[in-house]
Amino acid sequence: MSKIEIVNGYKEYIKNKEKIVVLNNINTKFEEGKTYAIMGNSGSGKTTLLNILGTLDVLTSGKMLIDSEEILRLKENEKAYIRMKKIGFIFQEFYLNQYMTVQENIMQPMYINKEYDKTAKKQRTNELIEMMGLSQRKKHYPKELSGGEQQRVAIARALANKPDIILADEPTGNLDKNNEQKIFEILNSLSKNGKCVIIVSHSNVVKKYADIILNLEEGKLK
């Protein structure tokens, strides 16, 4: 069964009475246990597609299903629940809370997860910190970390509530070659553990780690 499915996905922006068609009749499925790389020229709509997949944006028309559930029909709160439970986001700009420590940043999504009690939260945080190799950096603030370290904190935060879907928008855009490889390795290993990983990237390095490479061109996925 596919994790995410888009049926006849159509997205347009209207700016100054001018219509920009970004996604034009897209039909695609994403499955668990696989790493997808979405590539394409700048402005081709990769970010838009990823945002739609992550329920941060909505299709103009068409259907989007997560675990066979029609997303467009859901209320805001139900979408919030899906984001908490099923989706982890990673951005090029990290979007870490600058005034919170590594630990606090990672813990933040867990406060709304009823499955975690106090000790479980701590345990999960430590587990993620360990996993990302940030043990020495627990109490540090984001500005005290390197770009690669910050991105690993962001990945740990995305994984906090054990989502099945990981969406990464240019996760290595601000990183050097070394860190880039490290991040892709981590993301790839996640899909090996049964998650559905979707990476948007300009970098050709991603091809090495992706199971399926998709090209977004003129609103179509190829």
Place this chain on the structure above:
Amino acid sequence: MNFSTILKLSIQRAIKNRKRNAIILIPLIIIIILILFSITIQYSMQSYVIDIGFNINMRTISGINYTPADYKEIIEKLLFINNIDMIVDQYESRIVAIVTCEKFQNGKTDGKVYETPTNAKTSPEVIKGRKISDDDQYVIIIPDKIYADSNTNRTFENPILEDEYINGEELLGKNIRMKIEGDNKELYKDFKVIGIYDSSKYDDTQTIYIPKTTIKLLNEELGASFSEYYMNVVVDKVENLNEVRNKLTEEGILKKTKIQIDASSDKEVGIEETNFISTTNLNIETLQIIKNIAFFLSVSSFVILIFILVATNVNKTYISATELGVLKIEGYKDKYIQIITIFENIIVCIISFIIAFILYKLLQVIGNFLIDCIIQKETVSLTLYKIREQLFLIKKIPQKINYSIVLIIFSIIILIESINTFFINKRVLKKNISDIIKI
């Protein structure tokens, strides 16, 4: 999400992000201090005017002359004028003679006191005992402190020592015998002490209150002779003084307009030849003006405060829009984001209120200390003299603050801040998340 988690996250946001919250904190502190001071000034002036307004001397209109022939007519006219608490004709008015207290328990003699005729309506507020009623005879209300020796020169440089006072409260319920001196006669009379008034409130340690009917009897017994016929009118409130005075003039009762100046009250002010009551009397309008300025100041600061709250909040919300977007991405419901940020702002308000209050108290202490320093300086230059005179007056006005108003203002601040945060957040949160994080 339970309450303690929400509180924890709010506190974390409020305390950890000092830089962002300083935008709200600093202007809030400044403006709250301003408001606290203007409320203090306003409230102090108000209560001071009310307090000194209770003093019978402040409410007395004198200078009504009459002849025995038109006495009845004048009394009838006066009965039709509102806001009059007491009419005192010359037989009922203060005996010219000075009363000397004798046989005080602690051996002190020569407590020179001045008796003021009173009735049930004009009787001073008592801190112990009771007020004078209309059928009392030979009773007195005395101050809690009676100055024991009136001949000593009392100035600020020569302050009154504690043991120079006779404790009035010890005399409550007892009879004290007083020597009353007339022009050519002396009387010894026993009076029952029925009430004690707060001498600090009335700024008086030498005035005693006796029913005017008793004073009339004493005057008759002394055979006091009056060269002219005059009467005094006591108005119910200082505020009505001018109105009644105008009416009296209109009716032709009052020919000369003059406020009675009580020579007995020049003590404690310590300014050479400056009579306290005349000073305050002259300044009562100034006090009202200051009060009005303070009122205007507090209202306008409050308007500025609201403006600051709204402006900084808009600013702050847009600065932290990405953070709100991240919370949404993590799956926080709008409801929780609202509660957390509203709590955060309330905490910032509480912190600024506490800091402002501490600073306000500190500034007050420093201000009082500075005033004391200037007053106590022995050599005061001529130019400083006027300032010193004013400072004496300021010192006399107790610095009071109406805590219920402070509480109301605090609640309004919190209410505005919450409503404001809610609506700005709402505007941000209703956008697509992909747009929020780009703000």
